[in-house]
Each structure stands twice: as C-alpha cells, then as structure tokens.
Amino acid sequence: MEGISQSRSLWWQRGVIYQIYPRSFADSNADGVGDLLGITSKLDYLSWLGIDAIWLSPIYPSPQLDFGYDITDYTAIHPMFGTLRDFDTLLTEAHQRHIKVILDYVPNHTSDQHPWFQKSRSSLHNPRRDWYIWHDPAPGSGLPNNWLSVFGGPAWTFDKQTGQYYYHAHLPEQPDLNWRHPQVREAMRAILRFWLDRGVDGFRVDALRHLMKDREFRDNPLNRGIGPRRGTFDTLSPLYTTDLPEVHEVMAELRRELDTYGTGGEDRLLIGELYLPINRLVRYYGEGNTGIHLPANFHLITTPWDADKIAQLIIEYEAALPPDSWPNWVLGNHDRSRLASRLGGVQARVAAMLLLTLRGTPTLYYGDELGMRDADIPPEKIQDPVEKNLPGQGLGRDPARTPMQWYATANAGFCPSTVTPWLPVSSDYATVNVTIERANPTSMLSLYRALLTLRHAEPAFSIGDYISIEADEANGHLLTYRRQWQDKSFLIALNIGDEAQTLATFALRGHIVLTTQLDRQGEAVTEELNLQGNEGVIVALQS
Ligand code: GLC
Numbered sequence: 001m002e003g004i005s006q007s008r009s010l011w012w013q014r015g016v017i018y019q020i021y022p023r024s025f026a027d028s029n030a031d032g033v034g035d036l037l038g039i040t041s042k043l044d045y046l047s048w049l050g051i052d053a054i055w056l057s058p059i060y061p062s063p064q065l066d067f068g069y070d071i072t073d074y075t076a077i078h079p080m081f082g083t084l085r086d087f088d089t090l091l092t093e094a095h096q097r098h099i100k101v102i103l104d105y106v107p108n109h110t111s112d113q114h115p116w117f118q119k120s121r122s123s124l125h126n127p128r129r130d131w132y133i134w135h136d137p138a139p140g141s142g143l144p145n146n147w148l149s150v151f152g153g154p155a156w157t158f159d160k161q162t163g164q165y166y167y168h169a170h171l172p173e174q175p176d177l178n179w180r181h182p183q184v185r186e187a188m189r190a191i192l193r194f195w196l197d198r199g200v201d202g203f204r205v206d207a208l209r210h211l212m213k214d215r216e217f218r219d220n221p222l223n224r225g226i227g228p229r230r231g232t233f234d235t236l237s238p239l240y241t242t243d244l245p246e247v248h249e250v251m252a253e254l255r256r257e258l259d260t261y262g263t264g265g266e267d268r269l270l271i272g273e274l275y276l277p278i279n280r281l282v283r284y285y286g287e288g289n290t291g292i293h294l295p296a297n298f299h300l301i302t303t304p305w306d307a308d309k310i311a312q313l314i315i316e317y318e319a320a321l322p323p324d325s326w327p328n329w330v331l332g333n334h335d336r337s338r339l340a341s342r343l344g345g346v347q348a349r350v351a352a353m354l355l356l357t358l359r360g361t362p363t364l365y366y367g368d369e370l371g372m373r374d375a376d377i378p379p380e381k382i383q384d385p386v387e388k389n390l391p392g393q394g395l396g397r398d399p400a401r402t403p404m405q406w407y408a409t410a411n412a413g414f415c416p417s418t419v420t421p422w423l424p425v426s427s428d429y430a431t432v433n434v435t436i437e438r439a440n441p442t443s444m445l446s447l448y449r450a451l452l453t454l455r456h457a458e459p460a461f462s463i464g465d466y467i468s469i470e471a472d473e474a475n476g477h478l479l480t481y482r483r484q485w486q487d488k489s490f491l492i493a494l495n496i497g498d499e500a501q502t503l504a505t506f507a508l509r510g511h512i513v514l515t516t517q518l519d520r521q522g523e524a525v526t527e528e529l530n531l532q533g534n535e536g537v538i539v540a541l542q543s
Contacts, residue, residue: 002465003359003459003460003463003464003465003466003484003485004463005463006459006463009462009463010267011052011053011100011201011267012052012053012100012202012269012293012294012326012361013326013361013462013463014052014459014462014463015051015052015053015100015361015462016050016051016052016053016356016361016362016363016364016452016455017051017052017053017054017055017102017271017361017362017363017364018046018049018051018053018054018055018363018364018366019054019055019057019333019334019363019364019365019366020039020054020055020056020057020366021034021057021334021366021401022034022035022036022038022039022056022057022058022059022068022081023057023067023068023401023422024366024401024402024403024404024414024422024423025038025039025042025366025403025404025414026038026039026041026042026404026406026414027403027414027415027419027421028041030415030416030418030419031080031415031419032415032419032420032421032422033080033081033421033422034081034403034404034414035080035081035082035086036059036077036081036082036086036087036089036090037082037086037089037090039054039056039090040086040089040090040093040094043090043093043094043097043099044097045434046097046099047097047098047099048449049369049445049448049449049452050449050452050453050455050456051099051364051452052098052099052100053099053100053101053102053201053202053269054094054099054100054101054102055102055103055104055204055271055363056101056102056103056104057069057104057334058071058104058106058206059077059078059081059087059103059104060072060073060074060075060076060077060078061073061076061077061078061079062078062111063111063113063173064078064080065111065171065173065174065385066170066171066173066174066385067383067384067401068104069104069106069109069170069174069206070109070110070111070112070113070171070173070174071106071110071111071114072110072111072113072114072115073114074106074188074191074194075191075194075195087198088198091198091199091200095199100201100202100269101199101200101201102200102201102202102203102204102269102271103195103200103202103203103204104203104204104206105191105192105203105204105205105206106206106207107177107179107188107205107206107208107211107250107254108169108176108177108206108207108208108210108211109168109169109170109174109175109176109177109207110174110175110177111173111174112172112173112174112175113173116128116131116132116177116187117131117132117175120132120134120175121159121161121162121166122161123162124162124164130178130181131177131178131181131183131184132166132167132175132176132177132178133166133167133175133176133177133178133213134159134162134164134165134166134167135156135164135165135166135167135217136163136164136165137158137163137164137165142158142165143156143165144156144165144217145217145218145219145220146219146220146236147167147213147217147219147220147236147240147241148220148232148233148235148236149168149169149170149171149172149233150169150170150210150233151170151171151233151385151386151389151390152232152233152386152389152390153389155167155168155169155241156168157172167213169207169210169241170207171385176210176213179211179212179246179250180212180215180246185250185253189253189254189257192254192257192258193257196257196258196261196268200268201267201268201269202258202268202269202270202271202293203258203269203270203271204271204272204273204296205251205254205270205271205272205273205292206273207273208247208251208272208273208274208284208292209242209243209247209274209275209276210241210242211244211246211247211250212244212246212247212250213240213241213244214240214241214244217240218240219240220236220237220238220239220240220241221236221237221239222235222236222237223235223236223237224237225237232390232393232395243276243280248283248284248286248291251270251272251284251286251291251292252286252290252291254270255270255286255290255291255292255293256290258270269293269294270292270293270294271292271293271294271295271296271328271363272284272292272294272295272296273296274292274295274296275298275302276295278297278299278316278317278320279320281295281297281320282295282320282321282322282325285321285322285325289322289324289325293326294326294328294361295328296328296330296363297317297327297328297329297330297360298330298333298336299313299317300313300329300330300331300351300354300355301330301331301332301333301336301342305342305343305347305351305496306477306496307476307477307478307479307494307496307497310354310479310496311468311479314358314466314468314481315468318359318466318468326360326361327358327359327360327361328360328361328362328363329355329358329360329361329362329363330362330363331351331352331355331362331363331364331365331368332364332365332368332400333363333365334365334397334400334401335397335400336397336400337374337399337400338365338367338368338372338373338374338399338400339351339365339368340368340371340372340373340444341373341374341399345371345444346516346534347496347534348368348371348444349444349447349516349517349534349536350494350495350496350516350534350535350536352368352369352444352447352448352451352516353447353451353492353494353514353516353536353538354479354492354494354536356448356451356452356454356455356461357451357455357461357483357490357492357538358466359464359465359466359483364448365400366404367404367405369444369445369448369449370405370432370433370434370437370443370444370445371432371444372402372404372405372426372428372432373426373428373432374399374400375398375399375402375423375424375425375426375427376399376424376426376427377396377398377399377402377423377424378424381398381423381424382396382398383398383422383423384396384397384398384401398423401423402423402424402425402426403415403421403423403425404434405425405426405428405429405432405433405434406433406434406435407433407434407435408429408430408431408433408435408436411425412425412426412429412433413433413435441518442517442518442519446518447516447518450514450518451514454513454514454538458485458488458490459485459486459488460483460484460485460488460489460490461483461490463485464483464484464485464488465483465484465485466481466482466483467481467482467483467484468481469481469482476497476499476501477495477496477497477499477501478493478494478495478496478501478503478531479493479494479496480492480493480494480503482541487543488540488543489540489541489543490513490538490539490540490541491505491508491510491529491538491539491541492536492537492538492539493529493531493536493537493539494536494537495531495532495533495534495535495536497533497534498533498534499533500530500531500532500533501530501531501533502528502529502530502531503528503529503530503531504527504528505525505526505527505528505529505539507527508525508539508541508542509524509525509526509527509541509542510524510525510539510540510541510542511523511524511525511539511540512525512537512538512539512540513538513539513540514537514538515535515536515537515538516534516535516536516537517532517535520537525539
C-alpha cells in the first residue's frame, strides 16, 4: 500500500496511459480509416487532456483480418496508417509534448501471410518449418487434440500441402509462433530493438498468457465453471495452452532486452495483456521484479460493480503485489464493452474518479473520457471476426471500436462527411463529442480533465500511500479510502449506489476539491459527508 518518493518514481508510475485504436481515432487522408497523421494532429488535444503516454493498437502491415493483430511485417507501417516517416513525426511531436509512445507487440502469432509462415508451410523440411507449431493428424477426427481457439472452433487447421495441422490460438489466419525455437526468440527480440532504437518508450505485449503450449499436447480439461457458452473457448479450461511456467522465462528475456535501453534501466515500459486471476497475474512481475513492469489488471472490468466487491478486489490486489512491484488498473479496452454502457453514464463518472485516484498506473480507453457508449452496428456493417464466428452472443467488439467523436458535424469530424467510415459513428455524436464537452464545465470530458489535473498536481494520487477504510467504518454502497503523500492527505468517497448516503468522517475535517458532478468544490466538510446517489467526492483533509 505504500507510496514512493518523488525522486525515485518513474514516468510510468506517475503517468496515465491512453489507449488509441488507430483505425478509429482520426482520419487525415479521407479513406474512412484513422491513421498516424490523424493521431499527430490530435496530440494537442491529448496534451490538454493531461495524459502522459499513448499506447497504439497495431499499426503494422497486415491483411486486417483481426484488425492489425495479424501482422505480416513487424518493422514497417501499414500504408493505410502512413509511413515510417509519419511514425517518426508522431514520435517526435509526442515527445515534444512530453507524451510517451507505447506500441503493441504481438509475439504469440503472425499473419498466415507473413513470409515466415509462407516458408514454414511450404514444406516439411523448410528451415522455417519449426518456427510455428505443426502436428501430424491424429487417428479419427484428425485433430491433434481438443484445443480450442479463443475466437471459436478448433485451434488446429489442416494444411493440405504438407499433410499436417498448425496451431492458432485465434483465427486460422493467425498461426502461433513456436517460442521454443531459439531463432524465433532472437527474431522477436530484434523487433523490440528496432523500435527501441527508433525511440519508442515501451510495448504492450499482446496475448501474453498464450505464448507457450504444452510440449506433450495434452487435452485441456472440461471447464466445470458455471455456464460456459457452447462452442466457445470457455468450454475448456486452458490448462495446457495458457499461463505455462515457461512464459515467465520469455518475459524475463524481453525485459532484459528493454533494460539495456535508457538511463538507469526501467525507463522503457513493458505492459502485458493477461486475463488471469490475481494470484497468477502478479507472478508476471517476475522474481525480484525481473518480468513485466505492468501485468495489465483487468479486474475492474470483470468484477461486479458493487462497493464491497470492489473494496475486496483492491485489498486482495494490494496484498498480492510482490515487493517493489507497481500496481495498475484498467477500465476499458478495444476488446470489451464500453464503460458508459456497462455502468451507465453517471456511474461511469464514479468509475473515472476511482480509476484516477487509485494507487497504480491507470489506462484510459479513447472516447471513454467523453462517455462514448457501445454503438449499434447494423448486421451488414459488422467487421469483427469474433461476431462473425460467434454471432449474437454479445462477444463482438465492433461496438466499442467506433470512430472517436470530435465534432457535432456528420461523421463526428473523424473523417469528411462525404466518406463512409470503416465502422459507423455512434448515433449520439451530436451531444457526445470533444467540442461540445470541452465547452461544458460539467461534462464527462471536463471531469476527466479535472481528475487528471488533480492527479498531476498532487503526488498523493500517483505515488502516495493508499489507505483503505474498512467497510464497517464506511457504510452501504460507499467505497472509501485515503491517499497520502508527505503531509497531504485526501479522502475519496464513492457512492456506488443510487441512494443518498452519509459518511461519518470520524473527526476528519477538510474541504471538497472535486465531485463527479463538478459542483461542490470548496465546500467545507466537518463531522459528516453527505453524498448524492451515484456521486463521488474527493476531500482534502486538514493536517
Ligand atoms: C488480444 C487483442 C485482441 C486480439 C487478440 C489476438 O487479445 O487485444 O484484440 O484480437 O489478442 O491477437
């Protein structure tokens, strides 16, 4: 729970990360798809908002079957997004504004169009054959075992030309690399160096838990948990295909590569995409902090939105963190339903206050700062392969990936009105957009900006101690805690329910610095604090 001193803290411990889905942020060349120059043109907005780093979902050449997570060249830029020169411009312009740039790194699989796979599938004896995971057909069905793809159906596809199956944790067009092959490891490390040499500040490592699979190809056991959806990945427990101990060796290797860069090490950041229970998630920090700097903590997305359950989650997570590791929290991303749709608009404000006052690096998802919601996608506009493979199960990711809403004009200013954007713009764009919300002092955007400004002004929120307030001292639907740094202390009280609540402040006195409705600043607090339903309040305590 303890904070750190300002001089010892690193940029990614003090900072806030903002995820950009490049296809949907800003389209500079009027082709209906966002691009790098579009992002560069919005850096002033991001700087105004007050974030410290941007993480870009993949921008590399790709057939775009999984929208960039199927890569054919790891060290180039897809022409749709621009050129390497555009990338360098973005990097320079971002750095001039003190914004770090984090790239998506997809080590688990390539596109089936990648030259490595093209060679690998060309013959049993090609030197690249073992760069991927091939298996002879089994008697009977032919499938080597029961392993399933995250995107539905078997994780094995038969290749007629060479008479073997290859493994893919995701689409058949995303064959998994064989990380037991030393040349694969070296080739993938070289990719890190390519971007680090160019000046990028870190990587978000995609699908990290999938990196190693059982050497003996044992069947995964049935998932006895409640109600797995038929035909989906959840039908089985991925015991032999995810979170294998050898993944930890790989991540330590990646970390060593990063640590050779920057002054004093730890300057470049590794984030890992890991959907895992807390006890297994925290192992990714590595023995003596030699692993991933930030194993992404998605538990605020997956935990029911209830004060007690969130309080328990925070306690459990804080207690599980190994010494000297740094926490992190995420409320939304390009794979999950949007925050404002999951919780509703007013509670999404409370969630924003939680995210930006908790101890640990927060990651924001583009558009959540406006309160963008899941958009309706008409059937003929569906893009996501998950929705196409597993229709109608609510798994499709298009609704959370629609164009960023900049203006109240047609296409929300994402692209010209004469162009059809790759996904439809959400219908609420006339009221939910940057321009309108910037002018409204009580909008969601104004709340995010106020929270970010406060987080930067007061080290208590970024690097200070976290002090939980036990449930029986608080009450009902209230989630309460303190943040403290040197002689500055703040009380955060979040009403997760829709009824008014009163918190006895046990002789603590102070004044309100921010509320989720941005309406009570300066109000004195003595003895008790009254909260409206769905209201969050930050109180500066008198020392
Ligand atoms: C990760 C990405 C997701 C992608 C998958 C396969 O989960 O976040 O968008 O489809 O990996 O690369």
